[in-house]
Amino acid sequence: MTELTLAQGRVDRDRLLRLLQEYGVYAGVAALLVFNFAFTDHFVSAENFRTQAVQVAPVLIVALGMALAIGTEGVDLSVGSVMALSTSLLSLYLGYGPWAAVLVAVAGGILIGLANGTLVAHLGVQPIVATLALMVAGRGLALVLLPQLKDVRDPGMTALGSGDVLGVPYLVLIAVGLALLVAFVVRRTTFGRQLLAIGDSRPAARLAGLPVRRVLIVVYACSGALAAVAGVLATARLTASDPTSLGTLMELSAITAVVVGGTPLSGGRVRIGGTVAGAVLIQLLTTTLVKHDLPPSWTQMAQAVVIVGAVYAARERGKR
């Protein structure tokens, strides 16, 4: 009898932890929203929501690609450098019109992604090292192409960065659209299933005859492409190309958003809704601290605590 109650207790605890892991991030966002509604001046305004959403858009887009990489039990450290590379390419090719420039910028991101994917899939290099190499090289390449900050004066770009539809900024629309697209790909397509199977167990996926290498390459190419899009959007918003600082530490923010959102680092599961909420949570956390006059150092420490807490919750589940 006692054993049964013990087992019962453990099941309940497990369920609680699972709920916490799956919905904790939404609870966190809700809690921060409630707190800010109640205690933060000037929080409830269309202007503020707009600012928050526009700021979160690039992080979210990068995090989507990161979620795919983490879903395959990988990681992509090169995303910040890809953003820098895409802003450099954008500046260089703006003379040919904004569309051509955007295409070249995204193509650059895809190329870096393909290089990452080849290293990981064909040469068997660990993702953390492969993307580390491209992170170092990518930032260098960005600086070789465009050594310093350059203003972007292009009406198309300005419109992209500050325009809106019915009050919703283009940046937010694009981010939401991409999130829906990635969620669809993960949940409803063969590619998505293959991706999760590879993350679950690469040897099993290989034995089952899945095109492991091709899927991995496409995953890293997607991550590169998404990071490049984020770079383009960030450039459009700032109306300047700054390859030195654009995207620095972006890989960390993106990983945080993904992990806090409930995607396990061990692969096999991807939670896009959670990733969106994770990105929003980090943004809200920063805003809350800043609006209450707490210095930036607190933001970093808070972020550290949130990461460890999220992974700790995920650990209990993984151990079960």
Added chain:
Amino acid sequence: MTTETTEADMQPDAVQQITDEERGPGRADRFSALAQQHGALVTLLVAMVVASLSFDTFLTGDNLENMALSSAFLAVVALGMTFVIVTGGIDLSVGSLFALGGVVAAWGSQYGSAVALLLPLAVCGLIGLVNGLLIARSGLAPFIVTLAAMLGARGILLAITDEGSRTYLVDKDSFFATLGQGSLLAIGVPVWITVALFVLGAVVLRRTRFGQYVYAVGGNEDAAALMGAPVARTKIAVYVVSGLCAGLAGALNAAWLLSGVTILGTGMELEAIAAVVIGGTLLSGGFGFVSGSIVGVLLLKVIQNVINQIGSLDSAYQQVVSGAFLAVVVVAQTWLGRRRRVL
């Protein structure tokens, strides 16, 4: 491997079926092992010969001394990282700890040289301990824990410097300052300290029980636990070692610069990992040596130096070359490693 062969030897039928690959280390494998162990050193020597033939300024005392000094701080960080990576872990917090160590040392130097030296060791060692405890006792991924520590340590650093606006200076006549600025036999004190630490590190890793545990944990954690190795304690210890090394490197750097600079250390964790990997230590753990890490550091610095010497080349090329180089080395390592152990 050996037992399998003896068993097979007892069965004549099986002997004929044994292919070259199964027969154990052959000539090709021995070459792989050599390449893995000494590839970086050979590359370094080639790079230095080419550099000295190409630039008259390369083999001058000033240039070599500069390179040695600038290598020293990174090398100390890489030394700690080597221990962590041999256990199969990774420490992303070292860049932040390097900066934090420097600032804490500079702040502490007003209370005397002993404080300036011991305080960063205490602070960074403590953060390393927290890293180790979370990783070893809670089973969290090293990558994430040390990532959080990286943010946290940077946050502490900003908090104690009024958000990075205050710089603490080191009295240039103090004993602490001579640790960074002094020289012995025309070689800077930081270089001597680095060499001493590497000798110590090599002895600890190769000749002590703790070192054996480090390799065992990295090779196969479960097997190490069954063998009776204190897996958790070993893991905790390597993160403490890494924290101490990063803190000490930061302190020495502060003594050299005579101030604690808050913006230092970003990207240093990556440089250190790159150096360790280039030096032949496997990121999957269980295999590596500290001498390789110093070679890796020197190789990175020689590349930087050569690109600086070319002058017309943008310093951004440093990053391109270092990144490409890291990729090549890791691919070569993976390839060599695959030959050596049948996966």
